[in-house]
């Protein structure tokens with residue numbers, strides 16, 4: 001069985017309000033699969049349905065070959081899941097909670113707990129209640145991979161983590177992928193999705209709008225640029241600029257690849273204001289990747 005996650009016309013509505021509609025996903029063994037979209041798009045709803053915490057209104061889904069409605073217990077035994085908000089027994093220390101998880105899964109986790117807590121800089125002797133949001137998330141991350149599951153599902157794993165810890169988390173993910181694990185994670189953060197994923201699904205207003213292959217993770221570095229020149233007659237006629245727009249505050253465009261070429265070009269002009277940042281996810285994927293209707297392609 002090469003499909004680790006498979007949904008068919010998966011639909012979940014919350015009474016009258018939309019959750020997700022007609023979602024078709026196919027995640028293969030060994031992939032790092034990103035699931036991105038704006039707030040309220042339906043990422044958590046999809047994930048919670050895959051775990052059997054929510055019952056589909058219609059359609060179906062399988063995880064590791066098990067039906068999410070009929071066989072969710074089998075799924076829970078075999079996967080690691082990190083919810084968006086980690087809440088565990090407040091009165092236990094981080095170390096006690098992780099020992100408990102290891103015992104629950106009947107594994108000796110002591111070495112792994114020691115190694116991962118030191119890599120993530122987590123103090124195991126503190127009560128869960130007293131930990132910061134980021135440190136609670138670290139407990140959740142260790143708990144997710146402790147029992148060596150074949151599939152890891154993370155709901156916004158890096159929100160609340162500082163940049164150094166985020167990098168450690170990326171290394172941990174790469175190790176897991178190297179060990180043959182499948183990773184499915186939701187995110188708002190374009191740069192991490194580009195760095196880590198083989199494929200990415202974009203969800204918007206409850207519907208999948210694209211599934212894209214990132215053949216070389218990390219290769220496509222898109223940046224959104226806003227620039228205002230001192231001389232209002234100067235135009236950014238820069239060869240690598242895409243999606244150029246003139247705004248009240250100057251020009252806005254996107255570039256792909258090395259920013260140094262742009263900086264070299266800008267150095268020949270008098271710049272009053274400049275910002276270079278990660279563009280909104282949808283803009284990148286819809287402008288650059290989606291020429292045709294990719295929802296008909298592989299995996300959707």
Ligand SMILES: Nc1ncnc2c1ncn2[C@@H]1O[C@H](COP(=O)(O)OP(=O)(O)OP(=O)(O)O)[C@@H](O)[C@H]1O
Pocket residue numbers: 014017018019020037038039040041042043044045046084
């Ligand atoms: N328990 C609920 N009752 C009613 N509507 C809900 C419930 N949970 C989610 N929704 C609605 O379902 C839609 C999808 O929400 P969901 O939490 O899945 O989005 P998300 O992509 O995970 O968002 P975020 O990035 O903000 O976490 C939203 O319109 C939300 O308001």
